[in-house]
Amino acid sequence: MPTTAQARVHARFEVPAPLRADVRLLGELLGTVLREYGGQALLDAVERLRELTIAAHSDDLVEAENAAVDVERLVTSWSLERAEDVARAFTCYFHLTNLAEEYHRVRALREQDTEGTPERDSLAAAMRNASAEYGEQQALAMLSGLEFRPVLTAHPTEARRRAVATAIRRISVLLSERDDPRLGATTLAENRRHLLEEVDVLWRTAQIRVTKPGPLDEVRTAMTVFDDTLFRVLPEVYRRLDDQLSGERAGTSPPQVPAFVRLGSWIGGDRDGNPYVTAAFTQRAMAIQADHVLRALERACERIGRALTADAETTPPSPAVRRLLSDIRAAYPDQSEDIATRSPGEPHRQVLLFAAQRLAGTRLRQADIGYPSPVEFLAELRIIQSSLAAARAARQAYGELQHLIWQTETFGFHLAELEVRQHSRIHARALAELRAGGDLSSETEEVLAVFRVIAQIQQRFGPDACRRYVVSFTREPSDLAAVYELADHALEGRPIALDVVPLFETEDDLRRSVTVLEAALELAPVRQRLEETGRRYEVMLGYSDSAKDVGPLSATLALYDAQAAIAEWADQHSLVLTLFHGRGGALGRGGGPANRAVLAQAPGSVSGRFKLTEQGEVIFARYGDPIIARRHIEQVSAATLLASTPAVNERADRAAEKFSKLARTMDDAARTAYRGLVRTDGFAEWFARVTPVDELGQLQIGSRPARRGLSVSSLEDLRAIPWVFAWTQARVNLTGWYGVGSALEAVGDVGALQEAAAEWPLFAVMLENVEMSLAKTDARIARRYLDLGNREDLTELVLSEHALTTSWVLKVAGTDRLLANRRVLGRAVQLRNPYVDALSYLQLRAFRGLRTEKLSEGESERLRRLVLLTVNGIAAGLQNTG
Template identity: 35%
Template sequence: MQTNTAPYELANLKELEARVRQFGELLGEILREQEGLALYEAVEKLRRGYIQLRQQDDPALREALMQFILELDVQAIEKIIRAFNTFYVISNIVEEDFRERERRRKFAHGDDPLLWKGSARRTVVELRDEGVTAEQMQTLMNQLRYIPVFTAHPTEARRRTLMGIQRQIFVMINQLETLDEASDDERSALLRQIKGQIQMLWRTNEVRTRKPTVEDEVNYGLYYFRESLFDAIPLLYRFFERAMRYAYGSHQVNVPSFLRIGSWIGGDRDGNPFVTAAVTRNAIRLGMSEALYAYIERVDVLRNSLSHSTEFITPSPEFSQYLAAINEQMGNRLLAKRTDQLLEEPYRRLLTIMRYRLKNTLEVVRARLNHQQAVLPLASYNHAELFLHELKLIYDSLYSHNDGLLAGRELRDLIRLVETCGFGLYQLDIRQESTIHSETVAELLNRSGLCGHYLALPEDERISLLAELIQRQRLPMPYRPELTARTAETLEVFDTLTEMRSEAGPEIFGTYVISMTHHASHIMEVLLLAKMAGLIGYTTERQLFCNIRVSPLFETIEDLKHITSVLTHLFENPTYQALLRASGNLQEVMLGYSDSCKDGGILASNWNLYNAQKEVLSLTDQYGITCRLFHGRGGTVGRGGGPTHEAIVAQPPNTVRGQIKFTEQGEVLAAKYSNLETAVYELGVGATGLLKASAGLVIPRVADRASYHTAMHEIAAIGENSYRQLTDRTPGLMDYFYEGTPVQEIGQLNLGSRPSHRKQTVRDKSSIRAIPWVFGWAQARHTLPGWYGIGTALADFRHRHPDGLERLRDMHSNWPAFKSLLGNTQMGLFKAEMDIAREYASLVENQEIAKQIYATIRAEFELTVSEILLITQQARLMDDTPLLQYSVLRRNPYLDPLNNIQVTLLRRHREHLTQTTEPSPWLEALLRTINAIAAGLRNTG
């Protein structure tokens, strides 16, 4: 996972190196004590040997190391793998602590230029200095809506049990850094505790013994709220408030609660048969349970602290009036057994009633989780707005008698949490593939006698029919038991939308995302199904209502090229226009990075997505529609990953207008949100990126130079052709991929609930999902989805134009989109290792073809490195991000033996499968290498 690294350009890397070495030595002690000297010496032999090979290639030494690996038995191999994996985990924690301490140091320094890129203070001051007035900043803040969307990840390689241990190690290392004045005994005691936690890492199985369920994945997502987000969210707002005061003075710019957390976990049913309607209901109830429990805890804190007595204060009239009414309604009965003290402590009295109502609401949610019928009692909440209203009454009342200092602490933080999370915790998106809806609608129309040949209709006739049916007052519905199982399940999902909106509040769902949207009718089909479930209809006053927001997802290169025709067809339809107005006139459009990159390569994907954003905004402007773009980014470069702040700022000028939504893949959640300190940072740099990119709403933003677009159009076309030449038109490429990477074995690792292929056992690029496509190439150290085709494209452009190099350097210096692309590409190249990739190529059955393909890939790799260094004028890749460069360089000597071990195990495992049906003795060790290499690379798919 690549995180934002700009703050650390001047970091003291020697200090980090010493700290990594210190904890590596602790691990070495544990290995000697727990496993004996032989294992320790084996690990050291491999580590030092491959470090030596990095410094100078020695064929004899390389052969000796490979022979040493071949002579190891499976038990020794497993322990060596686990040792390297444990080292990666520890070094990742040390790096994260180092980054956090660097940020604290810069913040404490208090000098604006030294604050990190993406900090709230630096961003707000830069905008002020550009001419953004306090009034304009308020306009910007009022339109801000930042929505990271958590997703489950089919190749997520971490266990929650281990994450808890890792959190403890992070906290202890952080404590160690603050013990400057401590005695040697105190430091030694803390080091012993850290060693104990590292020993627990060693004793805990890093590989799951069973495949996780969707509910496991839901709980995995909830973990981050408990561990960091409930505290990080209020801190995010506090940092923004401080930045506004610093730049504009007190009380000039109000910071609204602009953050919303989205989720796909439990709602994304595209290709996952385990995400049923029942699972979706459970996902929502689990989120509600987490939110309500957190609020109860915080209300308890407020009850203990807000002990104001009416002998010394006079609450506001609004508060007193409300308390009197709630006392009459339920308080006097609920508090009958309490002492009279609560009669003179008004805030405690109301908070006690609020806690009781929260507890009752939580009990109903938990009963429903246990499949029990439960009805909310009178003394409960049926929505978060009332609870929030009560908190604000207390807040305003405290201010009324000059206790604003107390109001601005825990109470203010709780208000922020409720405004951000409500009772639902997150907004759940539903996703399904378009053909499911088409076939469902076809069956319903056929069985109800409305249309017997829907799927054969031309697109215009489909749209007309769907629009007419949506406008009807009533629709005939076929008898449910007559329907096929898949149609019944699809209808149940829409029924669940209706049910859970009533149960969890109208804001519980984000959007209904349609993957593989090829036609406008795909959106209208979802709206017809929503109509049948009562989500669309007319009030008694004949007012149209629409309680669903639909987002088309454009994924492939071909889909991106058809955005204008699909959306124009949709926006021209009067029925759709009316439904859009009824739902708030906001059109969300999702753009898929993963499939477009797998389909046409990183250059074509980036450029087509860049242009697609401008197309969408131009269209929605034309029709007077507000638009929010939803970016389906992955964690790795090959799936649209990269630093969040830079990615948002690099969007086309004037296409980010206060709102942005993007996926946070399961593989990056641990890196971003396991620890409070990092979570605040990640939320902050994303939100400031949004603020900076949205500045065009209040001050003029210069459009991209036309010459940049002309150049990029040419470069992208060459790059796409080069990528397709390899992946689509090279005989044997898919055999090379399946046999020369561990992608087949990845499917046997208990990583996620969703299958890795759309079509099982088909060696076809269209059948494999984008995530395992990227994961397989990464494990085999090719990483080609993140860079292939760029070298050919840049070199070709440079040779065609006499001023080509000058133009490319100008684009890199002055065009954020191009700079971001080349920066992310450097990460993909830096994690590739062509000598190791050659070892994986030796696994391919047809060696003649394999050698040709490998030679093609290596030539493109070397060309791409050369071209990027020429343009960026760097001596080495990633010279402009020294901490990240150091981090990857430090891991390589530990990854090299693991990759060679994995190649050996792949060969043995596959040979075993050709000879017998008995379980492979090599499989478990092989799966451990997949986990370990993913941890070392800091990404999966």
């Protein structure tokens, strides 16, 4: 990706003026803070490094290499204290630039909304398209079956400390205030002073976590997204669509839009390889979730109740509302008298205010007043709504009260469906112990305790609160049967609703999936659950381990084939299938734009339902800001709706058949290239030397260990997150592109490949993701990392495949530079890369010391600290971790 001086100037002036002004302001403030903290010498050091890394991108190769050598001399000449300060400075710069870009995105969406410009990939647009093609009734029928299920996970890919994220949020709020045209010079000056204060706080806040977060810390962190965003954004999503569908009747008639989002969570339930997630933690995680949602519902109910001051004379209550009031007076005379005194002649208000008290009682587990389930609360809300509608107070019936109904339908009293995950081999060991008799190990006792906790959660919050049990590395039907047998042992016949979800992860497992599923239908507990759920069945596909197993291209094709085969199998058995996509944030783990990915799924595999994991930095990137969250939810939901239409399915079917031979050619070549690298003798040890994979284990970003038990000498047991994260840090991004160049060259026909990119959504999306991954790769810096391994053969394999992939991707795209057809993204990467380079050179300095020198423990510790500081900065600069 060329970032010459001329190209950078051109890219800079392509940046929208408001964003350019924000970045300039924040950069100036950071410069002031650096000068105040470390004097002019610190600022000069930062500026000199910046100038040299930009010069190292010159088109003149000799000039570029000379500048790169000067960079290495400069960073080596600094004391470790100076190197740390400079690393922190660039990291802070990226945090500030990221928040400016995020705020500009919010600004652009607000302006688009103000101008009334239609969003082409909105839900309303999808409904218009569906109505035009299939008729309004068919479109509404599709909407009635729509399901979007984001599942929050605690996978450790958010490198920022929570304190850093909080400081960034405060700065973002102050930056947004400057857009108010009513602000005078004095107010703007005060705002600037406050901004400077907060940037100083960001600078002085430690970038590295001192202690590792526990599972409950991860639960509480995720709750901030619910509290700050999701609780109020989701009814807004429903409302916006309903307003557009209803037209002039908006807000005065029963809604046409169902509550189609259901939040899931693995946080506190995913124990696969995490010894810290115990049954007790799972129970506490659900208690925390319930506390947050019940408080939110209570506040909303009280707020709406206080505002609903409709008098009985103007808005007479229905007989059902009068019965509710009579029951309340009889059962709770003191509370009802107090509410009636404060709300005389306002029956609807009285019922809602008492409902708020009952929600408080539910939260505090006061059985005499609390609701036994959300079903009863929803029934009361609908009674009030019907009464208001019958009294011709339609705006009161279908306004804010409808928002509360949608919120209750979406979140229940449990907020998110807590899912349990465990590895199949743990179940096998536990069953072997139980069948052998005798004393049970603590591991087996823990396995059994989980089922008892699931039953307790269901007893309090209902089956939907916790009923899915995901089995990692499902390879045989017995892996599923084991879960039901263990539940019987644990509960001794007591009832439990249990949906055991197979997770197919490696390529071999994906290819055997239908065989396993066919046999699973013979299991009595599975047949019983199908009868109870209306033949609903869920299957999970793992993107991370399949890509680590066979490379990005072969994994993409294997996942597509598995989806198509599973969808056909489900259709043959009249099952309502939900495919659960275990996608990561990084491109090497199935990441990328989710809405584009939905439209590229295999025919029949969506059918109005899309479920995926949302993890790490992706959670806050997609759901941290209300406007961005609404946009993301709408985009994915719209894509889910469209992906279910015959036209999209027929297009995908035709393309898959037309390009099947091309796919086989690419698959064979990509697999051979990828395995030729990762199966070379000594590759695992080389990988550990040329990337910071060992150091990542010291980065306190998640409660779960980076490995399932073995050392880096075994890649099979290394988790996909550190595998991707480590290659990203080394500026190689190998997991997103390796083998693709060999695949495209094996086809060798540019015209055929361009035809496939134009007609085959799966191939087009894959190429887009590969191009992005290549754009964030830097072969010059990557070589410096790879050379640390003293394996020229492996270094040349990687760099030659990178050159080959870049060449072929550009040929297929018909451009002379990466991301040329994606201007916004291209200019952002182009402007960022030299600044990321600065951190890479600092990391390389630390690496060389750690890998090649005999150091004291104190010196080693200081160098490891520099590595971890740069890890945070590079992650912020590339906006990718694992």
